Amino acid sequence: EQWRNNGKRIGIIERGNIVMPTHGRNLPMMNRTRLAQYYQYISKPLQGSLPEFIGAREVICLGGRTVFWDLVASRLVLSLLPDWPVPIRDMETYYDIAERVMNVTDEYAKGSTLTEKLLDRLQLGGFPESRYMPIAADLHPTKFGEVHADVFFSSFSLLAKASFLRPFDMAINARAVQMLVDQGKATGVKVMSPDMSSYILKAKTIVLSTSTYETPRLLLHSGIQGGAVGHYMTNQVFMLAPGKVNRKDFTDIPGTLAILITATPEKPYQIRLIGPSGYDWYPSSEEKPFLEELDILIQCFGKINPRYENRVSLNPNRKDEYGVPEIEVYFSFSEAEQAEIQKMVEAVKRISSVADITLGEFCLVPTGDLHHTSGTCRMGDDPSTSVTDQYGQVHGISGLYVADNSVLPFIGSGNPTLTTVALAIRTADQIAAQA
Ligand SMILES: Cc1cc2nc3c(=O)[nH]c(=O)nc-3n(C[C@H](O)[C@H](O)[C@H](O)COP(=O)(O)OP(=O)(O)OC[C@H]3O[C@@H](n4cnc5c(N)ncnc54)[C@H](O)[C@@H]3O)c2cc1C
Structure with a gap:
């Protein structure tokens, strides 16, 4: 927006293709089952993730994971995170901006009896x-000729x-x-097309x-070796727990049903309640049956402290078809x-x-099969423990x-995406201010 009229050239390099030109939920033929199947088809197991990060997947397409994401856009509880690198006042400003551009709303399930009754029970209980x-x-x-077909946000x-x-x-x-x-100083990017032709694109930023x-893979392959990359x-x-009401x-x-229970110092977990299963969203083209039973899902997220030894590194023995070393992922939980x-x-x-809620059986999701992986190019002031400045x-x-x-130094038990977008807008403002 700030470079609207200054004639600077902006280019985007995307490895993938256009698999959907919008979030999958905006397409009339998609429902939850079909979108999950399409996601399995488009995404691939992450090379180098075995055996410690077994569930991780790579998503290569224009829009990245945001064409599939579940759209939960909450702020991180920064008071629970140590040494956040950006001043809290700045974070609040950029959270406000990110929420506005992403149309974040708490109206989605407001007024539905499933949400209202369970919210009453939880708040009183x-x-x-x-x-x-x-x-x-x-x-x-959609009204007066203005079409609002892009309901669910994606890149x-x-x-x-x-x-x-x-x-x-x-x-x-x-x-x-x-x-x-x-x-x-950055001078450009080497880019390759699928026929293995390579191009050098010059760029100052x-x-x-x-x-x-x-991102850490490309930095390491470019010889950028800072201690924390x-x-x-x-x-x-x-953890997932199915339930019935x-x-x-x-x-x-x-x-x-769409309820979020945010983390507190005493209960440092984030918990989501969604449902009814299969119909927390559905296309108007599909007839929703009368649900004789109300199945719901409880999702629980627990924090993992960032540790130096949990990492992505280059595999010296394996290269992909572009000649870029593959990665190896090392990951373990602490006893705590x-x-x-x-x-x-x-x-x-x-x-x-x-x-x-009558609970079914708990299920611990395989490590890595949650798309909140962060931190491999963390922000911070100290170059020995971080990769970028604030x-x-x-x-x-x-x-x-x-x-x-990758820039998020901590995520606690929260969702990363709103924070990544807020920080990205702040980065863009900084670039515009310096140009
Ligand atoms: C099913 C699902 C549900 C989710 N639900 C939530 C949620 O409710 N709330 C939440 O906060 N987050 C959620 N997420 C996570 C969210 O989607 C991610 O936090 C976010 O998309 C991460 O953005 P990113 O830019 O780090 O990576 P990505 O989204 O993975 O984007 C990376 C981009 O880079 C491209 N690329 C990769 N390598 C190269 C290369 N060498 N050259 C050029 N381009 C390249 C990829 O094709 C892609 O476009 C969910 C994700 C999934 C898959």
């Missing part, structure tokens, strides 16, 4: 931090806006393989947003984190008891920035 789940969704109706929502502001270049099926740096796995990888313990407790149209799993089980049992610029290399989940 000792979980006052329960609230409507904030969802990145444009709920404005395409921002690309679309940009496309009406000013021209920019975009190459798809174009793989960035190396960052070019000369005397501490480069923003790497290729994911927590690929690839290290301090973090994610969350992720009594159909007779709710009106004939129970609506949608193992012990937390039992406490998470107890927390979910208490929730189900106060909310009158504006996302790689320490010691002017003009080279990172703006994806």
